[in-house]
Amino acid sequence: MKAYRHADGSIWTFRPEANARRMQRSAARLALPELPIDHFIESLRQLIAVDGDWVPSAPETSLYLRPYMFAKEAFLGVRPAHKVAYYVIASPAGAYFHGGVAPVSIWLSTEYARAGRGGTGAAKTGGNYASSLLAQAQASDNGCAQVLFLDSVEGKYVEELGGMNVVLVYKDGTLVTPESESILEGITRDSILQLAEDRGLTVQRRRISIDEWRDAHAAGEITEMFACGTAAVVTPIASVKAADFEIGSADAAAGELTMSLRQELTDIQYGRLPDKHGWLTRLDA
Ligand SMILES: Cc1ncc(COP(=O)(O)O)c(C=O)c1O
Numbered sequence: 521m522k523a524y525r526h527a528d529g530s531i532w533t534f535r536p537e538a539n540a541r542r543m544q545r546s547a548a549r550l551a552l553p554e555l556p557i558d559h560f561i562e563s564l565r566q567l568i569a570v571d572g573d574w575v576p577s578a579p580e581t582s583l584y585l586r587p588y589m590f591a592k593e594a595f596l597g598v599r600p601a602h603k604v605a606y607y608v609i610a611s612p613a614g615a616y617f618h619g620g621v622a623p624v625s626i627w628l629s630t631e632y633a634r635a636g637r638g639g640t641g642a643a644k645t646g647g648n649y650a651s652s653l654l655a656q657a658q659a660s661d662n663g664c665a666q667v668l669f670l671d672s673v674e675g676k677y678v679e680e681l682g683g684m685n686v687v688l689v690y691k692d693g694t695l696v697t698p699e700s701e702s703i704l705e706g707i708t709r710d711s712i713l714q715l716a717e718d719r720g721l722t723v724q725r726r727r728i729s730i731d732e733w734r735d736a737h738a739a740g741e742i743t744e745m746f747a748c749g750t751a752a753v754v755t756p757i758a759s760v761k762a763a764d765f766e767i768g769s770a771d772a773a774a775g776e777l778t779m780s781l782r783q784e785l786t787d788i789q790y791g792r793l794p795d796k797h798g799w800l801t802r803l804d805a
Contacts (some may be wrong), residue, residue, distance in 0.1 A: 522582035522750060523568060523612065523803055525575045531546035531568055531804040534586065534789050536561050538707045543587060551600035552589055560587060561801065567608050568803040577761035580786070613677035616752040621779065623758035625770045626668045626681060626747070627659035628730065633672035634682065634702075641679075641702030648704075652682040663770075664761055666747065670730060671700060677727045681747050684755065685709040688733065689744035689777055692722075699725040708748040712781050714797065733760070734794065738769045744775025746782075754782035 540560035549708040555707075568575070571620050575583040586648070591601030621673055632655040634648055635641025643647060652667065659667040661738045666684065671677040678698045680686055685706040689699045695716050697709060713723045736742045745768070752778050756774035760767040785795035 521564075521585045523564075523575050523581050523585055523610075524789050524791070525577045528791075529577075530573050530711055530767060530791075530802060532789075532791065532802050533706050533800050534798045535711065535800050536564060538710070539587075542705065542707070543589075546645055547589065549640055549643040550645055552591070555589070556588075558805065560727075563587060563606070563608050565803050566758075567610055571610055572786070572804050574610060574612055576612050576614075578615070581694075582613050584611050584613045586610065591711075598658035613751075615690055621754075621774060621782065623756035623772055624665035624747075625663065625664045625759045625761055625772050626666045626757055627655075627664035628668045628760055628762040629655040629658065630670065630675065631655070632669070634669045634679070636672045637702065639702060641700075642704060644704060658684045665755075668760060671702070676729050676731070678730055678733060680701050680706075683751070684749035686757075687712065687746055687748060688728065688736075688742050689746075689775060690736070690741045691740055693777070694722040694724060696724045696726065698728055700727070708750055708753060708785070711785055711797075711799065712748055712754065715784050716777075717782055718796075725774055730762075734767050736767060740764060744753055744778050746775065746778040753786055754778060758775060760783070761781055 521533050521539050523531050525531055526663060536556055540557040543560065544554040581672060585608060589604050592605040593601060593603040627766040634652045655667040662797055668681055668682040669679045671679055679700055680703040685697065687693055687695055687709065695713060717723055746758055747755045756778050758772040759770050786792065788795055
């Protein structure tokens with residue numbers, strides 16, 4: 521999560537209950553204890569009480585908040601932890617994009633998967649990132665900002681990026697995002713899709729194959745594509761590069777709907793638009 525400073529100096533965070541519930545689900549999957557939601561939110565308040573001065577005020581800056589837990593006991597072996605430590609760390613974050621939001625190219629990994637059926641893909645846990653690093657390095661080697669993973673069973677259906685969810689916009693304004701038990705349920709994605717529904721647009725959460733993506737884009741049916749997550753909010757995807765094909769082109773411009781949903785969400789987070797869904801929680805009062 522992030523803490524955002526509003527124009528009047530107050531400090532707010534975005535959907536902490538949803539983050540707390542996701543941490544509970546992640547902990548349950550890892551046989552770790554589930555931290556009560558009110559303790560989670562209180563820990564953020566206590567951090568801000570001490571370190572609130574670290575929340576920057578320049579445009580699009582924030583204080584990253586990272587609640588985490590790990591087994592902490594003198595034991596060598598494999599079993600659920602008896603003793604667990606919970607911490608929150610924080611670090612100021614600058615504007616993700618300097619000089620305007622820039623569309624990125626992403627690399628389709630056909631060699632590696634980040635998660636398997638029945639595995640920990642839906643949990644926010646370090647191992648998922650460890651298993652994505654080599655594929656991410658290949659993305660960089662191919663001039664791409666992030667790696668795109670397919671499902672590990674058939675190697676056919678779109679899952680997510682190493683650290684962001686994916687959304688495709690069809691020419692009738694329908695937004696389509698992958699449904700899968702092995703991806704992280706992003707809170708940014710959920711919020712963006714809610715804002716799209718508020719505008720009367722149709723949202724589909726369904727399986728989408730990389731072939732459908734490629735063919736629908738080639739036919740002009742898919743008109744915009746973007747990635748979303750807490751760090752960059754919404755990042756337009758210019759192209760998907762694979763070993764033997766490319767969807768879109770690296771110099772493609774950001775989509776209009778993509779950019780306007782991004783603007784609306786950041787305006788809510790920074791208190792510039794009314795918070796009609798009750799997504800914000802004040803941390804400094
Ligand atoms: C693997 C993965 N998917 C998706 C997301 C997006 O989640 P959120 O929007 O809650 O930040 C993240 C980022 O935290 C992530 O690490």
